[in-house]
Amino acid sequence: MYSFISEERALIWTAALLYLVAFVFGFYSLSQSKRYPRIILLTLVIVGFLFQTLGLYERGLKTSTCPLGNPFEIIQFITWTAILLYLVIGPAFRMSLLGFFSAGLAAGLGLLSLLIPEWDRAYETGPFGINPWIETHASMALFSYGIFATLALTSAMYLVQNYGLKQKRSKGMVSFLPSILQLDQMNKRLLFMAVVVFTFAISVGMVQWVDDFSQIQNTKLIFALAIWLSYLIVLILRVINYLIGIKFAWTCVVLFTASLLTLWPIDASRSIVEESSSQQRP
Amino acid sequence: MSNTQKELLLFASTHRTAPLEIREQFAISADRVASLYSGLRGINSLEECLVLNTCNRIELYLISLKPEIKAAVEDHFCDFHNFEIDRLHKFSFWKSGIDVVNHLFEVSSGIDSQMVGETEITGQVKSSYQTAAEMASVGPVLHRVFQKCFQSTKWVRSNTTIGKGQISIGSVAVDLALRIFGNLTSSRILVIGTGEVGEKTVKALKSRGAHSITVSSRTYDNAKTLAKKIEGQAIAFEDFPNALSNFDIIVCSTASPEIIISSSMIKSAMHERPNQPMFFIDLAVPRDIESQVANIPNVFLYNLDDLAEIANENLNSRIAEIDGCRQILRERAERLWSGLEHNGITH
Numbered sequence: 001m002y003s004f005i006s007e008e009r010a011l012i013w014t015a016a017l018l019y020l021v022a023f024v025f026g027f028y029s030l031s032q033s034k035r036y037p038r039i040i041l042l043t044l045v046i047v048g049f050l051f052q053t054l055g056l057y058e059r060g061l062k063t064s065t066c067p068l069g070n071p072f073e074i075i076q077f078i079t080w081t082a083i084l085l086y087l088v089i090g091p092a093f094r095m096s097l098l099g100f101f102s103a104g105l106a107a108g109l110g111l112l113s114l115l116i117p118e119w120d121r122a123y124e125t126g127p128f129g130i131n132p133w134i135e136t137h138a139s140m141a142l143f144s145y146g147i148f149a150t151l152a153l154t155s156a157m158y159l160v161q162n163y164g165l166k167q168k169r170s171k172g173m174v175s176f177l178p179s180i181l182q183l184d185q186m187n188k189r190l191l192f193m194a195v196v197v198f199t200f201a202i203s204v205g206m207v208q209w210v211d212d213f214s215q216i217q218n219t220k221l222i223f224a225l226a227i228w229l230s231y232l233i234v235l236i237l238r239v240i241n242y243l244i245g246i247k248f249a250w251t252c253v254v255l256f257t258a259s260l261l262t263l264w265p266i267d268a269s270r271s272i273v274e275e276s277s278s279q280q281r282p
Numbered sequence: 283m284s285n286t287q288k289e290l291l292l293f294a295s296t297h298r299t300a301p302l303e304i305r306e307q308f309a310i311s312a313d314r315v316a317s318l319y320s321g322l323r324g325i326n327s328l329e330e331c332l333v334l335n336t337c338n339r340i341e342l343y344l345i346s347l348k349p350e351i352k353a354a355v356e357d358h359f360c361d362f363h364n365f366e367i368d369r370l371h372k373f374s375f376w377k378s379g380i381d382v383v384n385h386l387f388e389v390s391s392g393i394d395s396q397m398v399g400e401t402e403i404t405g406q407v408k409s410s411y412q413t414a415a416e417m418a419s420v421g422p423v424l425h426r427v428f429q430k431c432f433q434s435t436k437w438v439r440s441n442t443t444i445g446k447g448q449i450s451i452g453s454v455a456v457d458l459a460l461r462i463f464g465n466l467t468s469s470r471i472l473v474i475g476t477g478e479v480g481e482k483t484v485k486a487l488k489s490r491g492a493h494s495i496t497v498s499s500r501t502y503d504n505a506k507t508l509a510k511k512i513e514g515q516a517i518a519f520e521d522f523p524n525a526l527s528n529f530d531i532i533v534c535s536t537a538s539p540e541i542i543i544s545s546s547m548i549k550s551a552m553h554e555r556p557n558q559p560m561f562f563i564d565l566a567v568p569r570d571i572e573s574q575v576a577n578i579p580n581v582f583l584y585n586l587d588d589l590a591e592i593a594n595e596n597l598n599s600r601i602a603e604i605d606g607c608r609q610i611l612r613e614r615a616e617r618l619w620s621g622l623e624h625n626g627i628t629h
Binding site for chain 1: 443447454457458460461462556557558559576579580582584591592595596599
């Protein structure tokens with residue numbers, strides 16, 4: 001296990017706490033029916049993002065590989081991607097409250113991963129990774145998870161706005177959320193982007209797998225393909241207008257939760273393989 | 283600093299002191315404002331003056347060297363409006379010193395308005411100030427008071443919820459449409475019926491960018507008349523059911539005793555546009571749209587009661603904010619007043 005108070009963890013702790021402050025600040029403003037000053041939330045998130053980037057960079061130097069080797073690093077990478085997307089999408093599409101939701105997700109998942117030391121166990125590393133293509137596959141796959149995370153957030157925003165409109169609510173958060181139409185269009189774009197990135201990641205992984213079957217565990221392969229196929233089917237159904245509105249939004253939220261949960265069986269299967277390979281080593 | 287003591291005075295008649303028929307008599311058309319100023323400037327020892335003239339209030343902000351000015355101002359006001367001086371006191375009031383500053387701050391921030399928190403008054407105060415400045419009727423004192431007033435108004439509007447939420451049916455409908463469609467420039471609107479509330483609602487939608495408007499009515503001529511008025515087009519009443527899927531926002535305000543838009547009609551329309559939401563605004567009593575429509579996914583139905591309830595909720599929220607705003611404005615007024623006292627202004 002990596003030291004609970006190592007330098008990179010301290011940086012990531014700072015990032016998570018800044019995200020938490022941003023979320024609490026936004027929540028307080030919204031509970032007062034006030035639009036929070038965007039500049040304050042944006043500053044907190046940007047500073048948090050810089051700390052998180054630095055923390056992951058430090059971890060990368062320590063492990064001499066892309067830091068995606070344990071659940072803690074995977075969660076951190078996903079939340080890092082989600083924040084990066086917010087910083088890109090938020091201003092470009094004027095998605096109000098996306099920063100608030102992204103900060104909440106990054107704070108929640110980030111703190112959870114920090115508070116469970118077992119998730120940050122040490123793993124075998126090599127100089128610049130064993131195989132750069134596998135590194136590419138892993139990082140692109142988790143980048144797509146980050147997009148799925150943002151998609152889950154915008155879908156949740158869609159559900160809240162839809163609920164508010166159906167229930168004739170006009171106060172509080174609903175009055176600051178983007179419109180139903182904007183959120184729906186954003187969901188469609190994010191899903192398309194995520195599926196493209198995930199397909200690329202899967203393709204790279206498949207090429208490696210064809211080269212050497214022993215490199216990939218069956219559990220990981222099955223779960224990864226299942227998630228990819230699920231999102232691909234959702235995209236097709238969305239494009240042909242079969243899965244739309246709240247059903248589509250719910251599907252995106254549920255699918256992301258399921259995707260997160262599949263990280264555990266994938267990670268567990270890898271741990272077993274790592275243990276058995278280390279036992280076989282002279 | 284001048285040794286002469288100046289006095290800040292306010293003479294006013296507002297919706298709080300005068301009924302509509304009296305306010306109608308006190309109303310001053312834009313072309314007569316100059317004449318009122320000219321009369322006021324003729325009053326001896328009146329140094330500065332500013333007239334705030336809206337449909338709900340006529341207010342004269344005055345800087346005078348002598349308190350006896352009150353009688354002269356009243357005389358001029360009555361002459362100007364051809365109003366009996368004995369009756370004037372019943373419908374008007376005087377304030378002086380810091381109370382004037384407090385009053386102005388509350389007026390400008392919409393606290394004293396009939397529709398609490400409305401923003402139009404701020405523009406009216408600014409415009410009155412501009413007119414007075416153009417007529418060289420404001421001097422250093424009123425200039426400072428009004429500049430501080432605009433700053434305080436801006437602060438209150440930005441930092442409290444006094445102006446939050448719409449309080450008219452049309453504006454509430456616009457807010458809801460924005461929550462569904464984001465912006466209304468590409469929204470296609472169908473108005474069924476030519477009722478006044480419907481027309482006002484469509485005008486509110488139009489003011490936020492909507493420009494594709496179609497009108498339908500049982501009497502085609504009425505539809506054409508309204509369409510011409512709002513720069514839209516008309517379709518025959520028999521044709522609108524088949525054209526429903528072409529519209530994003532449907533405003534109904536007919537006098538029909540029975541439902542004119544059924545759930546099955548909308549389901550069929552949604553089949554043709556499954557991914558595009560529809561917003562139905564039913565302003566008719568009895569209702570024009572079947573209530574089960576609200577259960578259709580991606581369809582949002584609001585009737586007159588729903589809109590009125592939101593408007594009332596917003597109004598109540600604004601009213602609840604008044605005391606807090608008043609406190610903030612009073613503190614700012616006191617700060618300004620102590621500065622003015624330094625410069626020779628007294629009660």
